[in-house]
Amino acid sequence: MFVRDVMTRNPVSIHPDATLRELIALMTDKTFEAIPVRENGKLLGIVTDWDVLTSAPVNGEPDYLDKVKVKDIMTANVKAVRENEIIEMAAYHMYFHDLDALPVVDEQGELIAIVTQNDVFRTLVSLMGLRATGTRLTIEVPDKAGVLAEITGIVKDFGISIASLSTNLPPGAPTGQVILRVKTGEVDDLVKAISAKYKVMHVSKTWE
Numbered sequence: 001m002f003v004r005d006v007m008t009r010n011p012v013s014i015h016p017d018a019t020l021r022e023l024i025a026l027m028t029d030k031t032f033e034a035i036p037v038r039e040n041g042k043l044l045g046i047v048t049d050w051d052v053l054t055s056a057p058v059n060g061e062p063d064y065l066d067k068v069k070v071k072d073i074m075t076a077n078v079k080a081v082r083e084n085e086i087i088e089m090a091a092y093h094m095y096f097h098d099l100d101a102l103p104v105v106d107e108q109g110e111l112i113a114i115v116t117q118n119d120v121f122r123t124l125v126s127l128m129g130l131r132a133t134g135t136r137l138t139i140e141v142p143d144k145a146g147v148l149a150e151i152t153g154i155v156k157d158f159g160i161s162i163a164s165l166s167t168n169l170p171p172g173a174p175t176g177q178v179i180l181r182v183k184t185g186e187v188d189d190l191v192k193a194i195s196a197k198y199k200v201m202h203v204s205k206t207w208e
Helices: 020-030 049-054 087-096 117-127 147-157 188-195
Strands: 034-039 042-048 101-105 111-116 134-142 162-168 175-182 199-206
Touching: 020 034, 020 049, 034 101, 034 111, 042 049, 042 101, 087 101, 087 117, 111 117, 134 147, 134 188, 147 162, 147 175, 147 188, 188 199
Parallel strands: none
Antiparallel strands: 034 042, 101 111, 134 175, 134 199, 162 175
């Protein structure tokens, strides 16, 4: 899945010369936690509700809401992605750069969309098969070729459909985990068959 599949096109944005009062009014009206800053179509940065909170003067100047500009508190040179980037990279940038939202730009650096944490969470729920009723199995496996093929082959032999499959194999570790979600609640025989080859660490039901 790609950023273009989950992003919101033509996002609300704000001009760098807008006042803090205008920014707060926009955030309140749209219930946004982060808003891109752009001028003449070009992305200049992003401003968040945290920027607003931390910009308040210590002595409580009465007119600071009209004196402070968005450009004074925004994060410039913010990380942005292209719409053809994979969604995992959007999640990566959000996590390591502590971002609530990620601007999406075209080849000319013009803002075309935005992708939020909620977009990423919703996508991960879908990719992990959490909306399909069935069973989740956590399987300990060695880090070697053919493991996934063998496990999926066992599932196939039982005529069971796979809702999702993911792995957690830490670099350099001798073993990792395969997280398998299957579209059935009847897994006793499947678990026995997999256990003959690998350690089934956990079994739990999933539901809508």
